Amino acid sequence: MPEEDLVELKFRLYDGSDIGPFRYSSSSTVGMLKERIISEWPKDKKIIPKVANDVKLINAGKILENNKTIAQCKPTFGELPAGVITMHVVVQPSVTKTKSEKKIDELPKKTPCSCSIL
Template structure:
């Protein structure tokens, strides 16, 4: 039985720094990647996720779903040489902050509408 080929991934944070690279099996799930990123997150960053679920991974412009495998998320690169794949990491704000932010956006929008009347 042939040995499965590992995929080398690194994760680019909001400030341009990286976590990794690490090697993963193509059967590893996005959820597993997020757990590893959460465990390896540098403690000196201004933005720190509170849980692995606060992390969103983006590859080739698409947000990856937790239940997808690394093999399913790989973009076919044809005959390009194999190398490290960079995935971008976004920390999603907590639900409470997101709700309050939407609330203030709605107020600002209503205020602008009101001012346009005058």
């Protein structure tokens, strides 16, 4: 792999800690980056993504799509010197109803209190 074909990336988590930096080929997809993030995710965090769709990568204010390659996102990265590019990681678990949410929905509706002040 030619040296100029590699991009050095690190991933900033919600608490300010980082995963990486790692070197990737320009042909690597955003989906591959997400899989690496999940495999390298610190076990001591309160929020842990389970699948790649739980993770959003943001660079220069844009959410990157899974099927895009790093080379296709290059205009987003801009013309940077040979430094490390930092991407922000947002964990957004898929929406599923938990048992507690179901219980709240199943509770009978209470009528509001009607008080009269004399």
